[in-house]
Amino acid sequence: MSQTPDSAVRTYIDQHRTAFLDDLAEWLRIPSVSAQPHHALDVRRSADWLAGKLKETGFPTAEVWQTPGAPAVYAEWPSDDPAAPTVLVYGHHDVQPAAREDGWDSEPFEPVVRDNRLYARGAADDKGQIFFHTLGVRAHLAATGRSVPAVHLKLLIEGEEESGSPHFRALVEEHAGRLAADAVIVSDTGMWSEDTPTVCTGMRGLAECEIRLYGPDQDIHSGSFGGAVPNPATAVARLVAALHDEQGRVAVPGFYDGVVELTDRERELFAELPFDEQRWLRTAKSHAAQGEAGYTTLERVWARPTAEVNGIGGGYQGAGSKTVIPASAMVKLSFRLVAGQDLDHIERIVRAWAADRLPAGIRHEIAFSPGTRPCLTPLDHPALQSVARAMGRAFGTTVRFTREGGSGPAADLQDVLGAPVLFLGISVPSDGWHAPNEKVELDLLLKGAETGAYLWGDLAANWRHAR
Amino acid sequence: MSQTPDSAVRTYIDQHRTAFLDDLAEWLRIPSVSAQPHHALDVRRSADWLAGKLKETGFPTAEVWQTPGAPAVYAEWPSDDPAAPTVLVYGHHDVQPAAREDGWDSEPFEPVVRDNRLYARGAADDKGQIFFHTLGVRAHLAATGRSVPAVHLKLLIEGEEESGSPHFRALVEEHAGRLAADAVIVSDTGMWSEDTPTVCTGMRGLAECEIRLYGPDQDIHSGSFGGAVPNPATAVARLVAALHDEQGRVAVPGFYDGVVELTDRERELFAELPFDEQRWLRTAKSHAAQGEAGYTTLERVWARPTAEVNGIGGGYQGAGSKTVIPASAMVKLSFRLVAGQDLDHIERIVRAWAADRLPAGIRHEIAFSPGTRPCLTPLDHPALQSVARAMGRAFGTTVRFTREGGSGPAADLQDVLGAPVLFLGISVPSDGWHAPNEKVELDLLLKGAETGAYLWGDLAANWRHAR
Ligand SMILES: [Zn+2]
Ligand SMILES: [Zn+2]
Numbered sequence: 001m002s003q004t005p006d007s008a009v010r011t012y013i014d015q016h017r018t019a020f021l022d023d024l025a026e027w028l029r030i031p032s033v034s035a036q037p038h039h040a041l042d043v044r045r046s047a048d049w050l051a052g053k054l055k056e057t058g059f060p061t062a063e064v065w066q067t068p069g070a071p072a073v074y075a076e077w078p079s080d081d082p083a084a085p086t087v088l089v090y091g092h093h094d095v096q097p098a099a100r101e102d103g104w105d106s107e108p109f110e111p112v113v114r115d116n117r118l119y120a121r122g123a124a125d126d127k128g129q130i131f132f133h134t135l136g137v138r139a140h141l142a143a144t145g146r147s148v149p150a151v152h153l154k155l156l157i158e159g160e161e162e163s164g165s166p167h168f169r170a171l172v173e174e175h176a177g178r179l180a181a182d183a184v185i186v187s188d189t190g191m192w193s194e195d196t197p198t199v200c201t202g203m204r205g206l207a208e209c210e211i212r213l214y215g216p217d218q219d220i221h222s223g224s225f226g227g228a229v230p231n232p233a234t235a236v237a238r239l240v241a242a243l244h245d246e247q248g249r250v251a252v253p254g255f256y257d258g259v260v261e262l263t264d265r266e267r268e269l270f271a272e273l274p275f276d277e278q279r280w281l282r283t284a285k286s287h288a289a290q291g292e293a294g295y296t297t298l299e300r301v302w303a304r305p306t307a308e309v310n311g312i313g314g315g316y317q318g319a320g321s322k323t324v325i326p327a328s329a330m331v332k333l334s335f336r337l338v339a340g341q342d343l344d345h346i347e348r349i350v351r352a353w354a355a356d357r358l359p360a361g362i363r364h365e366i367a368f369s370p371g372t373r374p375c376l377t378p379l380d381h382p383a384l385q386s387v388a389r390a391m392g393r394a395f396g397t398t399v400r401f402t403r404e405g406g407s408g409p410a411a412d413l414q415d416v417l418g419a420p421v422l423f424l425g426i427s428v429p430s431d432g433w434h435a436p437n438e439k440v441e442l443d444l445l446l447k448g449a450e451t452g453a454y455l456w457g458d459l460a461a462n463w464r465h466a467r
Numbered sequence: 468m469s470q471t472p473d474s475a476v477r478t479y480i481d482q483h484r485t486a487f488l489d490d491l492a493e494w495l496r497i498p499s500v501s502a503q504p505h506h507a508l509d510v511r512r513s514a515d516w517l518a519g520k521l522k523e524t525g526f527p528t529a530e531v532w533q534t535p536g537a538p539a540v541y542a543e544w545p546s547d548d549p550a551a552p553t554v555l556v557y558g559h560h561d562v563q564p565a566a567r568e569d570g571w572d573s574e575p576f577e578p579v580v581r582d583n584r585l586y587a588r589g590a591a592d593d594k595g596q597i598f599f600h601t602l603g604v605r606a607h608l609a610a611t612g613r614s615v616p617a618v619h620l621k622l623l624i625e626g627e628e629e630s631g632s633p634h635f636r637a638l639v640e641e642h643a644g645r646l647a648a649d650a651v652i653v654s655d656t657g658m659w660s661e662d663t664p665t666v667c668t669g670m671r672g673l674a675e676c677e678i679r680l681y682g683p684d685q686d687i688h689s690g691s692f693g694g695a696v697p698n699p700a701t702a703v704a705r706l707v708a709a710l711h712d713e714q715g716r717v718a719v720p721g722f723y724d725g726v727v728e729l730t731d732r733e734r735e736l737f738a739e740l741p742f743d744e745q746r747w748l749r750t751a752k753s754h755a756a757q758g759e760a761g762y763t764t765l766e767r768v769w770a771r772p773t774a775e776v777n778g779i780g781g782g783y784q785g786a787g788s789k790t791v792i793p794a795s796a797m798v799k800l801s802f803r804l805v806a807g808q809d810l811d812h813i814e815r816i817v818r819a820w821a822a823d824r825l826p827a828g829i830r831h832e833i834a835f836s837p838g839t840r841p842c843l844t845p846l847d848h849p850a851l852q853s854v855a856r857a858m859g860r861a862f863g864t865t866v867r868f869t870r871e872g873g874s875g876p877a878a879d880l881q882d883v884l885g886a887p888v889l890f891l892g893i894s895v896p897s898d899g900w901h902a903p904n905e906k907v908e909l910d911l912l913l914k915g916a917e918t919g920a921y922l923w924g925d926l927a928a929n930w931r932h933a934r
Contacts, residue, residue: 204690208788217752223671223873226803227773228764229753234707234776237798241708243701285684286696288828297695306694309701310791311782316799321675321836323801323873324777331704332783334790336693361755369788406690406790 006393008143009453013135013446020135020449021118021442023053025111027093027127028120034070034094034163043159046093047071050130050157057134058141059155065175067167070094070159074175077137077153084460085383086152088181088419090410091130091188092161095122096434103436116442123440124431129187130157132426132445136452143453150460154181158409161188165409169370172416181419182463183383185455186410187448190427191402192273194441197395198402199388200423202376204305205337206407207346207368211239211354212330214363219315219324226325230361233314236329239357243307243333247293250307250335254349258340262303265379269401270298283429302403306336336405339376346371372407375414375421382463387422390454394447424451473860475610476920480602480913487602487916488585488909490520492578494560494594495587501537501561501630510537510626513560517597517624518542524601525608526622532642534634537561537626541642544604544620551927552850553619555648555886557877558597558655559628562589563901570903583909590907591898596654597624599893599912603919610920617927621648625876628655632876636837639883648886649930650850652922653877654915657894658869659740661908664862665869666855667890669843671772672804673874674813674835678706678821679797681830686782686791693792697828700781703796706824710774710800714760717774717802721816725807729770732846736868737765750896769870773803803872806843813838839874842881842888849930854889857921861914891918 013020032046033039047064054062054075062075073093098108098121106112111120118128137149144150156179158168172179192198215232216225245251262270275298277289291300300306314329316322335346347368358364377384379401388399404423414421426448432438480487499513500506514531521529521542529542540560565575565588573579578587585595604616611617623646625635639646659665682699683692712718729737742765744756758767767773781796783789802813814835825831844851846868855866871890881888893915899905 206690206790208790210788215753220752221873222773222775222777222801223673223803223871225751225753225768226775226801226872227771228756228758228767229748229751230755230757231776233779233798234710237704237707237776237779240701240704281696284692284696285687286682286692286828287830288697288826289695290697290826290828291695300695301692304694306689308689308693308792309698309704309782310689310789311784311793312700312704312796313780313784315776315778317778317780317797321677321799321801322777323673323675325775326778329779330784331700332788334689334693334788336690359755359757361753361757363754404690405693406688 005143009139009450012139012142013449016135016138017446024128024131027131028111028122029109031109032094032159033097034160036097040070043070043094047073047159050093051075053134054155057138065171067160067171069163069167072159072171073155073157075155077149079150079152079460080148081150081460083464084151085182085463086154086180087459088154088156088179088184088413088417089133090156090184090186090413091126092158093127093130094159094162095125095127096162098436105437113442117439118442118445119437119439121438123438124427125433125438126161126188128440128445129425129427129448132448133187133452135449137456139449139453140456144457150456153456154179161409168409169412169416172412176416179417181417184410184413184417184419184421186408186421186423187425188408189404189423189425190429190431191425192400194428194444196274196400197391197397198400199384199391200402200404200425201379201384202339203374203404203411204407205341205343205374205411206372207335207337207343208333208371209350209366209368210330210332211236212328212365213358214328215361216325216327218327222323222325229325230359231325232329232362233326235358235362236312236314236331239354240309240312240331242357248291250305252307252349252353254345255305257345258342259305259338260340260376262299266303267299270296270302273298273400273402301405303338305338305341308334310334336407337374339374341374343371343373373411373415375411377420377422381420383420383422383459386455386458386462387424390458391451393454394450472610476606476917479606479609480916483602483605484913491595491598494598495578495589496576498576499561499626500564501627503564507537510561514538514540514626517560520601521622524605532638534627534638536630536634539626539638540622540624542622544616546617546619546927547615548617548927550931551618552649552930553621553647554926555621555623555646555651555880555884556600557623557651557653557880558593559625560594560597561626561629562592562594563629565903572904580909584906585909585912586904586906588905590905591894592900592905593628593655595907595912596892596894596915599915600654600919602916604923606916606920607923611924617923620923621646628876635876636879636883639879643883646884648884651877651880651884651886651888653875653888653890654892655875656871656890656892657896657898658892659867661895661911663741663867664858664864665867666851666858667869667871667892668846668851669806670841670871670878671874672808672810672841672878673839674802674804674810675800675838676817676833676835677797677799678703679795679832680825681795682828683792683794685794689790689792696792697826698792699796699829700793702825702829703779703781703798706821707776707779707798709824715758717772719774719816719820721812722772724812725809726772726805727807727843729766733770734766737763737769740765740867740869768872770805772805772808775801777801803874804841806841808841810838810840839876840878840882842878844887844889848887850887850889850926853922853925853929854891857925858918860921861917
């Protein structure tokens with residue numbers, strides 16, 4: 001009986017599973033915590049380890065790229081088919097801080113398998129999800145008899161994602177020529193659940209600002225002056241209250257300019273997901289669902305732009321009371337953006353809106369942080385179809401579509417390289433990203449490798465060189 | 468040429484001015500800072516010193532009253548006229564903290580006279596203004612040939628005013644029988660300016676609360692959940708924004724219930740004061756006048772009730788940004804109240820207003836601090852007329868009327884003793900209460916003594932026993 005390609009892939013993965021997990025465990029033992037300066041050398045060790053392992057895997061090129069912060073790893077493995085598409089896999093090798101005493105049942109940097117789960121910091125976010133590609137591409141070659149991948153394969157694995165990727169965009173711009181790709185595959189997200197494999201089709205963007213309001217030159221007595229001069233704490237509250245209208249829509253004029261609305265098909269697909277609002281509220285640790293009228297909870301977090309207060313402050317916040325009119329107050333706002341919204345436009349309209357609304361006697365300053373653009377790949381994009389098909393083969397079930405409410409540096413790749421961003425992740429919500437006892441489900445990890453193994457051939461067959 | 472009583476008072480004051488100032492300086496050397504535990508013994512020394520000095524002055528009774536905190540001083544000197552009114556003078560012998568390095572040109576507890584001003588912590592607030600009564604009552608006796616005052620004179624000088632008078636009300640309630648009076652004279656305020664002597668006719672009351680709002684059980688990610696759950700920082704801002712209407716009026720339903728409106732005569736008198744709004748704004752260190760429509764700045768701070776935010780906070784307030792929906796937020800509100808407003812009513816309506824306005828999913832708690840009632844003496848009250856006449860004789864000019872926007876423990880005396888509160892103060896805005904280089908103008912201090920000297924006879928002559 002001759003092997004079908006699928007069973008050949010599975011056989012390869014089964015045979016190499018132990019070595020693969022041993023290697024991953026070795027990597028997970030390196031505490032590559034980018035946010036903690038005393039781990040800076042570990043982050044470098046992690047980059048070196050990965051570059052070495054990628055060479056062992058077969059990548060003819062695997063380099064460590066220095067940045068002013070932590071190093072990234074770049075690798076490429078060209079196809080022998082010049083017309084094949086070029087795919088850039090993105091992930092990160094740095095991890096969140098972790099300490100046993102935070103509530104871990106075992107040492108966070110001493111990987112351990114319990115109940116077919118691999119527990120370690122970085123198991124799911126993101127080392128495990130990068131590393132399955134090494135097994136996947138080898139399985140792809142073994143099952144197809146190829147000596148090089150069916151696509152031109154590139155990897156860019158950054159080292160500062162958990163620190164806000166401060167040097168990532170500059171790095172991408174610097175190396176834009178070598179990074180050029182037809183599609184970016186981000187393996188740093190998850191899927192709906194163990195039973196419901198999904199492909200994420202986009203992430204929201206992010207604009208953040210801090211607005212500081214200044215009233216009196218110093219805190220003044222609310223008895224002597226109260227009722228007769230503007231209070232910056234009141235002014236900041238009125239500004240925040242004016243952020244939304246009665247329908248829960250963001251009331252900054254021009255905010256929805258250009259917004260790509262959900263298609264009926266997308267709404268149908270979201271609605272088909274086995275969503276349990278009470279369960280979702282428990283995950284959100286919240287006690288009510290509330291948002292823009294006319295949209296479901298999933299639509300609100302995945303596909304609608306928002307304005308949220310991340311912090312507000314002014315005046316006396318200690319115990320007891322203090323009868324002052326505060327000299328200043330501030331608010332930190334973040335705007336999640338969806339496809340079609342422009343960061344510069346958002347900054348401009350927020351500045352105008354705030355300036356218009358503040359009373360005489362209140363001076364203000366607004367500072368915007370560098371923003372993150374939204375990204376969205378249409379459902380009918382051929383590369384997205386390939387990802388969904390490859391995942392469907394690996395999981396043996398229908399693959400559904402989600403989006404991600406958060407924002408990530410992958411958007412920089414989209415911007416600089418002009419390539420669509422696709423998401424291939426096998427993590428599930430219970431994996432505990434950034435939390436104690438982070439883990440990855442071993443079965444899902446190997447399904448990730450299997451998906452990768454199918455993906456390269458599918459892309460090469462169905463999406464000829466697009467650029 | 469026989470002496471008129473006025474010149475007899477002046478002669479007495481001139482002759483005893485040096486000894487009076489030496490005594491005051493001795494008292495000012497005692498750093499009776501009630502807010503600083505290491506000065507607790509100094510506050511006791513200050514009380515003992517004052518009780519001793521009141522005995523020397525002639526008060527047959529002068530006692531130190533212990534409290535769970537700092538001691539008060541009580542003294543009484545009955546008249547020989549049983550039908551004379553009983554007057555209780557209120558002040559405080561504790562002072563604000565002070566240190567040379569805060570910006571004092573000389574040691575704060577080493578009194579020094581420069582340019583006919585006495586510089587020391589407590590010179591104006593409040594030791595100087597208590598102490599002028601000792602010279603005043605002696606001048607009254609000397610000029611009238613009496614051996615006891617024309618009124619039944621009582622003094623209650625507390626020791627915790629600068630710490631919020633935490634035990635004052637209980638003390639007054641405990642001794643209500645001995646403190647019984649027809650009028651309370653508060654000597655712990657000021658007047659308009661050197662050239663414009665004024666009598667204050669009331670103080671605003673004060674209700675304070677802290678409202679805490681709780682949303683998610685912990686800070687949650689604004690990317691994953693933003694736009695779909697209620698944010699307590701947004702909710703607190705909406706609450707604050709709803710505090711006032713477009714006219715600058717407090718929008719809590721029922722807030723103005725019972726408010727005693729300004730009379731036309733009071734508004735005329737306020738309007739006659741030489742008020743310079745630009746100069747007032749400099750004092751307020753503010754950059755615009757703003758408040759309830761239809762009222763002047765003076766009316767707003769003296770005679771209108773207000774709602775002010777003293778502090779607001781929630782979420783991330785540090786440097787940079789943090790994409791959270793905060794678990795909680797809070798606001799500290801204070802309401803200045805005018806005559807006719809009831810503390811219990813205010814608490815009730817604010818609780819109802821807040822509960823009505825908060826969205827599902829936001830839990831809240833409101834805590835009210837003990838409040839202070841407003842006090843107001845009508846312009847035609849005979850005792851008020853006596854104070855104005857006595858001050859007019861001392862200053863040789865028309866005396867005008869003001870109010871005080873702040874709130875003070877004198878309201879407790881009004882409540883417990885059922886007596887009107889009158890204000891006799893000679894401090895001016897430049898005296899620097901609670902600030903470095905606090906001082907009192909020596910000429911005004913002696914005019915205060917002179918006012919006291921005239922006041923007791925005027926009251927006895929024009930206001931027979933009223934109870
Ligand atoms: Zn990650
Ligand atoms: Zn005082």
